[in-house]
Amino acid sequence: MDTLVKIEKVVKVYRVGDEDFTALHDISLNIEAGAFMSFVGPSGSGKTTLLNLMGGLDKPTSGNIFFENINLKDLNRTDLAEYRRKNLGFIFQTYNLLPVYSVYENVLFPLLLDGEKESAVRQKVLDLVEKVGLSDQVNKKPAHLSGGQCQRVAIARALVKQPSLILADEPTANLDAENSYQVLELMRDLNRQLKAAFVFSTHDEKVTKYVNREIGLEDGRIIWDKKRDGNGVLE
């Protein structure tokens, strides 16, 4: 598999009051195209920080993050926005849907940002909404959807541009068990169909059953890196 993201000796230090807090210590790893993997660990272990750095929402204190050989450190805010628009999809724990937009408009939004005409992509959006099982909710606003339905909209929104990397921060944290399984199944199916790499941050053990690779984080350090073997066992 080709390397999609290369993380090289990344350190992230936050200033908290008068003290420095090191969220990530010398992290290095590669993420392949089409991966379906997760960062697991307790709160404060550095999972979300790592996703934010990969997403260009934050910058490392030292070290480098390459996306398809582009060093994110070299990009300014405008370039980083373009990088996210062209290459990434985000799924958040709290869904982060645009509240005044309908399901259809939320999914359509990234395409409009890309300069697409609505008439040209309307069917594509509707197909994706159908794929996430929300055809009958297409005109509803997020306030009228359940948590599981909101997360499905967020998934459709993240995938609509067919990005090569989806970053999902605790995507099942706000969902009950049944909805969590449904969302994970959906993401696994879409990963297989669309070949987009999915990277989760999670402390939800249910996610473990679905991912092909699991990286354990503790206190900002990688403490294990397990891949699923031929027998379907993570080791």
Add this chain to the structure above:
Amino acid sequence: MIVSIAWKNFSRQGIRAILNVLVTALAMVAVVFNLSLYNGFQAQATRNMIRTDVGGGHYQAPGFDILTPTEWEDTTHKVPSALKKLSSAEKAEVLVQQGQLYPNRRLYPVQLRGIDIDQTLLDLPLDGLKKFDAKLGDVIPAVLGVKMAKKAHLKQGDTAVLKWRDRNGVVDARDVRVVDVVTLVNPRVDEGVLWLRLDHLRNMTQRMDEVSWVAVDEHHGNVDGMKFQSVEQLIADILYMIEQDRRYAKIFWVILVFLAGIGVFNTQILNVFKRQKEVGTLMALGMTPGRIVSVFTLEGSMAAFLSVFLALVLGTGLFAWFQSVGLDVSHLAESTIPVQEKVLLEIHPDEVAYSTVIIVAIMILISWLPVRKITRLDPTLALRGRAIT
């Protein structure tokens, strides 16, 4: 794309957007209404002064000052031939002298104002004097304004003793009969004024062919022995008084714009504060901070432009209704402001235009000011709604 996003955001804000637009629109209407009402006052006062007293200006006798009654006897002048030849529609000869009226045995100092009874330049309801001969009889016919009649406790048909001094300083006295009590819209030609025929007053004071001033329709060039006073000079005190009031109107204008501005500013701050997660999401979706600022500023601008539209609708209705009823200012009848019972709005398009432009510009500016914060937001904090606390 940015416009359609801004429009969706704005139009779906619901009651917050509606209230914002409504408050701004009402402020605009109030601002224009306030200015137009003062314009109406000023225009009507000016019109009434011109119509009843000032005309197109006065050729005054040298040294004459209406505010110095003790010198009126010394400041008269023969009507120059250049003015004499003007028609009765072009000039009105006026002689002003002091007098003392004794209604009901009380002393009442009055201004004896004699006016050429055939003049048509000034709009004065003095027809009651026309039926009398030029030759003065035993009783002097006089016309009073309503206010003067009320203060002197006189009514039509009443008589009272009048004393005056002729050009030789000799005091004379005779009965005056009130032949008419008329409504004069200009208090300056009503209060304390006893209207007489000019020929009668000249006869009484032995000032044949003399005047205190000649009101004219327009400036007829320099006239020997007379000093021309323009309309602006003659009504300067009224204009000054109204201009003072306009200053209050401007302070009111600033307060209204300030209040409307605070409303929009507050809404925008709330927008940025409450919509931090949305801003973070837009950043995550790849929208540049500059474009996000544009969207939010456009939302504020849309509120401003919709306010202009709403103000136009509300203002048109309100102003049309107001013009049909006018503002009752009968309580000002006791004042010295020469206005009729109802004042109408006088809308100056330039005032409407600059008020609108200034308000819209302020609205756009204060829409943008709080939104600038967005460019400095940390996306990771914004996503969690913690970028601004």
